[in-house]
Amino acid sequence: MNVIRAGDLTKTYATDGVEVHALMGVSVDVEAGSFIAFVGPSGSGKTTLLNLLGCLDKPTSGRLEVAGSDVTRLDRRQAAAFRGARIGFVFQSFNLIAVLTAFENVEYPLVMVQDRPAIERRRRVLELLDAVGMADQRDKRPEQLSGGQKQRVAIARALVTRPELVLADEPTANLDGETAYTIIALMKKLRDEVGTTFVFATHDTRIIGAAEIVYTVEDGRLTGRQELP
Ligand SMILES: Nc1ncnc2c1ncn2[C@@H]1O[C@H](COP(=O)(O)OP(=O)(O)O)[C@@H](O)[C@H]1O
Ligand SMILES: [Mg+2]
Numbered sequence: 527m528n529v530i531r532a533g534d535l536t537k538t539y540a541t542d543g544v545e546v547h548a549l550m551g552v553s554v555d556v557e558a559g560s561f562i563a564f565v566g567p568s569g570s571g572k573t574t575l576l577n578l579l580g581c582l583d584k585p586t587s588g589r590l591e592v593a594g595s596d597v598t599r600l601d602r603r604q605a606a607a608f609r610g611a612r613i614g615f616v617f618q619s620f621n622l623i624a625v626l627t628a629f630e631n632v633e634y635p636l637v638m639v640q641d642r643p644a645i646e647r648r649r650r651v652l653e654l655l656d657a658v659g660m661a662d663q664r665d666k667r668p669e670q671l672s673g674g675q676k677q678r679v680a681i682a683r684a685l686v687t688r689p690e691l692v693l694a695d696e697p698t699a700n701l702d703g704e705t706a707y708t709i710i711a712l713m714k715k716l717r718d719e720v721g722t723t724f725v726f727a728t729h730d731t732r733i734i735g736a737a738e739i740v741y742t743v744e745d746g747r748l749t750g751r752q753e754l755p
Contacts (some may be wrong), residue, residue: 528556532578532588534551534587535554536587549574549747561736566742584598611639613693614683631668632679634688657682658712670686685722689722697728740754
């Protein structure tokens with residue numbers, strides 16, 4: 527089964543009358559349970575592509591099905607509900623909520639989309655914070671954490687609902703070697719145990735080495751596909 531089916535996606539940004547053709551015809555199918563990476567230079571369109579796949583933005587043209595739904599037809603509210611229920615995001619900029627502690631940031635998606643008892647939420651949040659090595663920092667707010675620590679909280683938050691699809695934009699950019707490997711191993715484990723699909727945009731050779739399929743992105747197009755053993 528394909529969790530993503532994208533056909534001939536284009537995205538053109540128009541700012542101050544200037545058009546930027548960020549994607550120029552991207553077609554890609556992603557099988558459920560795969561571990562794939564989009565790799566390419568800065569400005570090649572990786573973030574734009576992840577934003578479309580995650581229903582954060584709409585393509586200018588093309589077809590896009592996520593988990594069997596034609597997501598180009600969803601309005602903003604429907605897209606937000608769809609995302610909350612099915613997709614986990616790790617953003618380049620973390621997007622943690624400043625007034626919430628690390629614990630509360632990770633708990634937030636469980637409160638918003640899943641009606642779970644508090645005791646079960648607490649267990650799940652602590653399990654994830656522990657897995658990313660942040661359990662002892664759980665009462666700190668984002669401003670009290672380093673870039674790498676915020677990144678780990680953001681990763682725990684993306685995984686806490688056990689989404690079927692996780693989209694991660696440069697998720698290990700701020701992490702030291704040991705932490706990056708621990709987190710990649712955690713993601714692989716989730717994939718193996720729960721069947722979560724992971725889609726990365728990255729330059730990080732540690733992720734590229736762990737991916738099973740690597741797509742090369744250049745100037746808004748997919749120019750290469752490599753299957754790794
Ligand atoms: N919101 C936006 N408005 C206008 N141009 C944008 C916007 N986001 C990205 N771009 C442009 O689209 C192109 C692709 O950007 P992006 O998807 O961020 O690439 P990458 O993630 O590979 O660095 C770049 O030329 C970038 O400047
Ligand atoms: Mg980017």
